[in-house]
Amino acid sequence: MAKQYRVIRKIATMAIASNGFDTKDLPMDYDYEAIGLRISASLQVTGAATSVRAEAPCQLVPRVEVIADGKNNLASIPFWALSLGNYLRRAKDEKGRAITPPSGTGVATYAVEALGIVDFALVDGARPKDTNFRSKGLSLFQLRCTFGAAGDAFVGGTVVFSGSPVVEIYALQVVEEIGTDGSFIDKPLGLSKVSYQEAAITASNANFEIDLPAGNLIRSVLCRFEGGVTAGEPDAALLNNLTLQNGIDVRLNLSGPNLRGLNNFQYGKLTAGYYVADFMTQGQGGYNMMGNLWDLSGRTQPKAVMDVVGGGSRKVQVVTREILLAA
Secondary structure: OOOEEEEEEEEEEEEOOOOOEEEEEOOOOOEEEEEEEEEEEEEEEEEOOOEEOOOOOHHHOOEEEEEEOOOEEEEEEOHHHHOOOOOOOOOOOOOOOOEEOOOOOOOEEEEEEEEEEEEOOOOOEOOHHHHOEEOOOOOOEEEEEEOOOHHHHEEOOEEEEEEEEEEEEEEEEEEEOEOOOOOEOOOOOEEEEEEEEEEEOOOOEEEEEEEOOOOOEEEEEEEEEEOOOOOOOEOOOOEEEEEEEEOOEEEEEEEHHHHHHHHHHHHOOOOOOEEEEEOOOOOOOOOEOHHHOEEOOOOOOOEEEEEEOOOOOOEEEEEEEEEEEOO
């Protein structure tokens, strides 16, 4: 008899309220591999816009949070990182559909869509379920979305929502059998946690520092640079070099173009302005080992040190994926 089986089911639908937010309770029963999200909206342009933003319509949900017991933030992440920046799930041949942006900027109504997924499982690991999230026994488990405005998907113009814009939520779960002694036959070995930071780059700096989370194992650091040409737009010309270090322990030191080249080999083409420093991935396909994680338990302060080209509207966003091992 199988010791486990998988369940994929719809959870809830959120109505997108311009510049608002919504929170939905998630079932507290089985182990979570992932939570999927789909933005679906119609954007009515009543005054012609200048252009469609590069990541549209991800701007409609600038932040997604998954919170356990009302206090433990398992994920705090922008929608662009769950969609266009989700290096774990990118289609290598680029045929996978992540977004359907507005098809024009003139006065009209445009149907848009964006797909995103919050992963708990190590989907590219030798045993992905090692970091599934066990929800049974929680007192509260919630997903919260912060919403943008309809016009955030464009540069310029006058835009409103038409109809009923929504975020649909579904879950990918694993049901584990319970042994004769009342305990689970199998259990996850760790917990995946994703955090998000943002910093303005007001001037050029060869040693621009951002502190990274300490005390756990780091899987990856995903950086997005914006504002070099157009405010809010990703830009590949702002990062000269990226170093990830903890004192004299230097785990990555690459120029921006070389890091983007490595990302091409590992994941396929990422959006210009995105950079992934990933310690687990060794190449496309295959199984990547947890033994490659950057161990920062009991150590000092890890940093991302960047050589950057600064300016008035320029900034960097950093998404760090950690693994917390079970006690």
